[in-house]
Amino acid sequence: MASQEIETLAQALARLPGFGPRSARRAVLHLMKRREAAMLPLLRALEAVNERLSTCDMCGNVDTSNPCTVCADPRRDVRALCVVEEVSDLWALDRSRLFPGKFHVLGGRLSALEGVRPEDLSIDKLLRRVEAGGIDEVVLAMNATLEGQTTAHYIAERLERFPVRLTQLAHGLPVGGELDYLDEGTLAQALRARRPVS
Amino acid sequence: MASQEIETLAQALARLPGFGPRSARRAVLHLMKRREAAMLPLLRALEAVNERLSTCDMCGNVDTSNPCTVCADPRRDVRALCVVEEVSDLWALDRSRLFPGKFHVLGGRLSALEGVRPEDLSIDKLLRRVEAGGIDEVVLAMNATLEGQTTAHYIAERLERFPVRLTQLAHGLPVGGELDYLDEGTLAQALRARRPVS
Ligand SMILES: [Zn+2]
Ligand SMILES: [Zn+2]
Numbered sequence: 001m002a003s004q005e006i007e008t009l010a011q012a013l014a015r016l017p018g019f020g021p022r023s024a025r026r027a028v029l030h031l032m033k034r035r036e037a038a039m040l041p042l043l044r045a046l047e048a049v050n051e052r053l054s055t056c057d058m059c060g061n062v063d064t065s066n067p068c069t070v071c072a073d074p075r076r077d078v079r080a081l082c083v084v085e086e087v088s089d090l091w092a093l094d095r096s097r098l099f100p101g102k103f104h105v106l107g108g109r110l111s112a113l114e115g116v117r118p119e120d121l122s123i124d125k126l127l128r129r130v131e132a133g134g135i136d137e138v139v140l141a142m143n144a145t146l147e148g149q150t151t152a153h154y155i156a157e158r159l160e161r162f163p164v165r166l167t168q169l170a171h172g173l174p175v176g177g178e179l180d181y182l183d184e185g186t187l188a189q190a191l192r193a194r195r196p197v198s
Numbered sequence: 199m200a201s202q203e204i205e206t207l208a209q210a211l212a213r214l215p216g217f218g219p220r221s222a223r224r225a226v227l228h229l230m231k232r233r234e235a236a237m238l239p240l241l242r243a244l245e246a247v248n249e250r251l252s253t254c255d256m257c258g259n260v261d262t263s264n265p266c267t268v269c270a271d272p273r274r275d276v277r278a279l280c281v282v283e284e285v286s287d288l289w290a291l292d293r294s295r296l297f298p299g300k301f302h303v304l305g306g307r308l309s310a311l312e313g314v315r316p317e318d319l320s321i322d323k324l325l326r327r328v329e330a331g332g333i334d335e336v337v338l339a340m341n342a343t344l345e346g347q348t349t350a351h352y353i354a355e356r357l358e359r360f361p362v363r364l365t366q367l368a369h370g371l372p373v374g375g376e377l378d379y380l381d382e383g384t385l386a387q388a389l390r391a392r393r394p395v396s
Contacts, residue, residue, distance in 0.1 A: 002261070002267060002289070003250075003261055003262040003263060003266075003267050005243070005246040005247045005250060005262040006247060006261065006262060008239075008243045008246070009240075009243035009244060009246070009247045011243075012236075012239045012240040012243045012244075013240065015236060016225040016228060016229075016236070016240075017221070017224050017225060017228050018216075018217065018221035018224060018225065019216065019217075019225075023215070023216035025289065025293075026215050026216060026286070027214040027215060027216065027217075028247075029260070029285060029286055029289060030214060030215050031214070031244075031247075032247065032251055032260040032285075033260060033285060035248070035251055038210075038213060038214070039244070039247075039248055039251070040248070041206075041210045042207075042210040042211065042214075042244065043241075043244045043245065043248055045203070045206045045207035045209075045210045046207060046210075046229075046237070046240065046241045046244065047241065048203040048206070048207070049203045049204060049207045049226075049229075049230065049237075050233070050237055050238070050241055052201075052203060053230055053233055053237070062227070062230040062231060063200065063201055063204065064201040064203040064204060065201055068201075069200060069201050087227060087230075087231060088224070088227055091200070091223065091227060095223075
């Protein structure tokens with residue numbers, strides 16, 4: 001028996017990943033009871049992001065500036081380029097702070113099932129970036145799925161003619177992974193890529 | 199390496215109950231990738247609620263109208279009043295649709311430890327509502343905690359002089375509760391309030 005405005009807000013929150021109807025209602029109440037401390041900061045932050053929201057023309061990242069914060073960062077190593085399927089992958093890799101270079105977002109993966117073809121992805125743009133020169137290494141950081149690996153192979157072929165080193169993320173046991181609990185595919189990958197004990 | 203605006207939005211979301219830094223980042227990305235379908239609806243809904251946000255002068259509920267939706271509902275039974283500690287309790291009880299009457303939010307519970315005295319709660323207002331007449335039953339729906347029950351006893355004493363029926367929520371085994379897993383307090387309550395098998 002809440003007002004229409006409150007219902008609408010609860011529904012908008014409930015659609016966020018990690019939220020459901022129940023937690024959305026709790027969040028709405030939290031916001032309403034703390035207008036100054038919670039409601040207004042969230043409202044202002046949303047306004048600011050919404051106002052400046054853009055897709056980076058260089059790499060495909062979403063940010064509040066274009067070129068994005070990553071592309072505009074002068075401390076980044078421009079000679080290394082990491083290709084990912086989605087913006088979420090860029091964020092995940094960037095959060096880890098393990099990759100010092102720049103990124104390129106494909107905007108998906110090749111999929112016969114879903115009818116995603118090379119021209120549906122940002123592949124031509126990637127080729128132009130590599131063609132422009134100055135890049136030594138391209139890391140293909142696709143998902144370890146059939147479609148991700150198909151996409152990586154396709155891109156590797158297209159990049160063959162450029163003088164860049166092509167690498168990909170290692171596949172194998174996740175850190176802390178117990179053999180008992182791993183799926184067969186991961187085990188097979190780990191076995192296939194086994195290395196001599198140093 | 200996200201922009202300041204994005205960081206601020208992630209932090210505002212991370213402070214919501216049920217959210218942490220990780221899920222907040224996922225939510226921000228979800229919003230940015232779906233401006234029309236997710237970002238704008240949430241922004242508009244927040245604006246609408248923020249603009250009309252008020253505390254009901256009659257019952258203490260928070261809503262986008264004053265009197266609130268519950269107090270203004272003509273189908274509610276005005277002769278039954280349910281007293282709760284917090285707005286969240288009102289929402290929880292109202293959601294269950296089991297109580298057909300109106301509500302009164304105390305805004306907390308008596309607590310020697312936290313220095314919450316009767317005058318800190320909306321108790322005088324409750325007495326005035328009951329004094330005004332037309333109420334047959336007051337349901338004391340405090341939490342089954344020491345402080346909740348202390349508060350209920352205190353209010354019961356203050357309401358003694360009015361010709362209303364005072365009731366409180368039953369305590370006992372929660373539905374589906376297995377004796378093995380219940381705390382001693384709940385078991386003691388359930389045993390004390392035992393009833394003849396009909
Ligand atoms: Zn960029
Ligand atoms: Zn009200």
